[in-house]
Amino acid sequence: MIRTQGLTRRFGDLVAVEDLSLEVREGEIVALLGPNGAGKTTTVRMLAALLAPTGGQAQVAGFDVAREPQAVRRHVGVLTETPGLYRRLSAWRNLEFFARLYGVRDPRPNIERYLVLLGLWERRGDPVGTLSKGMRQKLALARALLHEPAVLLLDEPTSGLDPESARSVREFIQELAGERRAVLLCTHNLPEAERLCSRIALLKTRLIALGNPEELKGQLFGTKVLVKLANPKPDFLQGISLPFVKEARLEGPTLAMRVEEPERHNPILIRRLVELGAEIQYVTQEERTLEDVYLELVEGEDEA
Amino acid sequence: MRLKELVAKEWEEVFKIRLVLFSSLFMPLLLAGLAAYLVWQGRNLPQEAIGAQVALFNTALMYFMVLPVMIPVTIAVYSIVGEKEQGTLEPLLATPISDWELFLGKALAAILPALALTWGVFGLFLAAVWVMLGGVPGMVLSAPWLLSLLLLSPLLALLGVLVTMLVSSRTTDPRAAYQFSGLAVVPALVPLIVYSARQAAVNLFLVGLEGGLLLAVDLAAFWLAVRLFRREEILTRWK
Numbered sequence: 350m351i352r353t354q355g356l357t358r359r360f361g362d363l364v365a366v367e368d369l370s371l372e373v374r375e376g377e378i379v380a381l382l383g384p385n386g387a388g389k390t391t392t393v394r395m396l397a398a399l400l401a402p403t404g405g406q407a408q409v410a411g412f413d414v415a416r417e418p419q420a421v422r423r424h425v426g427v428l429t430e431t432p433g434l435y436r437r438l439s440a441w442r443n444l445e446f447f448a449r450l451y452g453v454r455d456p457r458p459n460i461e462r463y464l465v466l467l468g469l470w471e472r473r474g475d476p477v478g479t480l481s482k483g484m485r486q487k488l489a490l491a492r493a494l495l496h497e498p499a500v501l502l503l504d505e506p507t508s509g510l511d512p513e514s515a516r517s518v519r520e521f522i523q524e525l526a527g528e529r530r531a532v533l534l535c536t537h538n539l540p541e542a543e544r545l546c547s548r549i550a551l552l553k554t555r556l557i558a559l560g561n562p563e564e565l566k567g568q569l570f571g572t573k574v575l576v577k578l579a580n581p582k583p584d585f586l587q588g589i590s591l592p593f594v595k596e597a598r599l600e601g602p603t604l605a606m607r608v609e610e611p612e613r614h615n616p617i618l619i620r621r622l623v624e625l626g627a628e629i630q631y632v633t634q635e636e637r638t639l640e641d642v643y644l645e646l647v648e649g650e651d652e653a
Numbered sequence: 654m655r656l657k658e659l660v661a662k663e664w665e666e667v668f669k670i671r672l673v674l675f676s677s678l679f680m681p682l683l684l685a686g687l688a689a690y691l692v693w694q695g696r697n698l699p700q701e702a703i704g705a706q707v708a709l710f711n712t713a714l715m716y717f718m719v720l721p722v723m724i725p726v727t728i729a730v731y732s733i734v735g736e737k738e739q740g741t742l743e744p745l746l747a748t749p750i751s752d753w754e755l756f757l758g759k760a761l762a763a764i765l766p767a768l769a770l771t772w773g774v775f776g777l778f779l780a781a782v783w784v785m786l787g788g789v790p791g792m793v794l795s796a797p798w799l800l801s802l803l804l805l806s807p808l809l810a811l812l813g814v815l816v817t818m819l820v821s822s823r824t825t826d827p828r829a830a831y832q833f834s835g836l837a838v839v840p841a842l843v844p845l846i847v848y849s850a851r852q853a854a855v856n857l858f859l860v861g862l863e864g865g866l867l868l869a870v871d872l873a874a875f876w877l878a879v880r881l882f883r884r885e886e887i888l889t890r891w892k
């Protein structure tokens with residue numbers, strides 16, 4: 350549904366996005382993650398045929414963004430970084446206007462549907478200027494959906510929402526992807542990306558990593574096995590100097606080890622420890638958060 | 654279709670602003686009233702004072718040349734700066750509206766009311782003069798006057814819009830945009846002031862000359878404004 354090859358955008362001398370190759374399939378939510386100025390919004394704008402790429406290509410909903418921009422616009426729903434609504438017009442009128450521009454013949458059923466789904470039905474007649482920030486954000490999301498686009502580009506959809514609203518919007522986005530749409534979601538909220546997205550693209554002008562959250566964590570840190578002992582002894586460290594143990598340390602009562610293939614090697618390791626007389630209380634896997642991964646990658650890129 | 658939607662939206666939005674309502678409804682009525690008063694003042698001055706009469710009549714006509722610039726400037730300032738200020742340009746440009754439709758929609762939303770109001774209050778002015786004087790003076794119901802209204806007004810309205818478009822793309826402050834765009838009123842004033850100073854009535858030569866000049870300036874401004882109204886330009890260069 351979205352496919353880019355070597356997508357690049359320069360502003361004069363500044364390279365905002367460089368050589369981005371990415372694919373988002375039908376029914377999939379992919380997170381576009383990256384620090385401020387990483388080029389997320391620029392990417393969204395290129396995919397929405399708002400900005401022309403200065404290099405590379407992108408197909409969105411089957412159309413080329415550079416050659417068939419109008420077709421792309423017809424099939425894409427965009428939630429822009431700021432809601433961008435007419436403050437003096439009512440919520441309903443805002444949606445109606447945009448729906449008509451998208452060529453929706455009778456927008457009423459969809460306007461009603463999305464206003465109800467997003468909890469804005471009661472406020473439909475109020476001027477947008479009198480709505481709260483979160484309500485405007487939701488209204489802008491509704492606007493992105495009126496023409497039932499196959500591809501959704503959401504630039505920070507939950508920024509500025511209270512936890513409850515953020516959650517309802519997240520659930521809503523999940524349903525949308527369930528309706529066989531492709532969703533690209535820019536966010537700074539790592540737990541959100543982890544919960545919602547099947548894959549994460551880490552962008553910092555260039556694509557620095559791509560994969561599902563588990564893969565990213567594994568790729569970066571390997572997995573650490575933690576064994577909590579009732580009788581920690583430095584002797585155990587010598588006892589387990591096996592070829593597949595890459596690193597072993599005793600941290601208080603816990604033996605922390607990095608092994609090549611945990612699922613195959615852990616049983617051997619544990620048997621060995623038991624033979625050495627270790628009294629094992631717990632065996633766990635070290636939890637790395639997506640935040641660790643993110644910071645590691647982004648900072649690593651800085652040094653490079 | 655999209656054009657109609659856009660124009661309807663512009664009117665709905667912009668006429669909710671008090672300043673716009675004021676300058677597009679109250680000002681035309683006020684100026685038409687003043688014009689009628691001037692014509693009444695100059696109704697039967699003696700032959701020696703013909704110069705004064707001409708000046709009064711020219712000033713009356715000038716009011717009807719100012720209106721078609723002032724109204725579109727006011728509307729366009731708010732319809733363009735307002736769009737920037739509310740951050741609606743990006744979602745607007747994300748729709749399949751063409752650059753042309755956007756440009757034309759903004760222009761028509763400002764020009765159409767300007768012409769309708771100018772011609773409307775000119776009709777009221779004629780009626781008022783007719784009532785007050787029992788007839789309309791020949792100098793008023795003359796070819797130069799009527800041509801000014803039919804030919805120069807649209808050209809002036811176009812100039813007002815185009816200048817506002819150029820200025821508004823560079824600022825987010827409606828007041829500043831308003832002040833700079835107001836300069837578009839100069840071509841409406843200068844020729845009539847010059848003629849009045851020479852105590853000469855507007856004639857077809859003046860109307861033709863001004864029409865030609867306005868057309869040239871309009872074309873140049875149009876060329877520039879169309880270039881400004883490209884998606885890429887709007888998103889990356891407008892401040």
Ligand SMILES: Nc1ncnc2c1ncn2[C@@H]1O[C@H](COP(=O)(O)OP(=O)(O)OP(=O)(O)O)[C@@H](O)[C@H]1O
Nearest residue numbers: 360365383384385386387388389390391392888889
């Ligand atoms: N119109 C423009 N003209 C010049 N430079 C631009 C323009 N738009 C974006 N840039 C630059 O491109 C880079 C990427 O910006 P972009 O807005 O895409 O970042 P982002 O990842 O969305 O950041 P954020 O998380 O802050 O929203 C930045 O260095 C920015 O200054």
Ligand SMILES: [Mg+2]
Nearest residue numbers: 389390391430
């Ligand atoms: Mg951004």
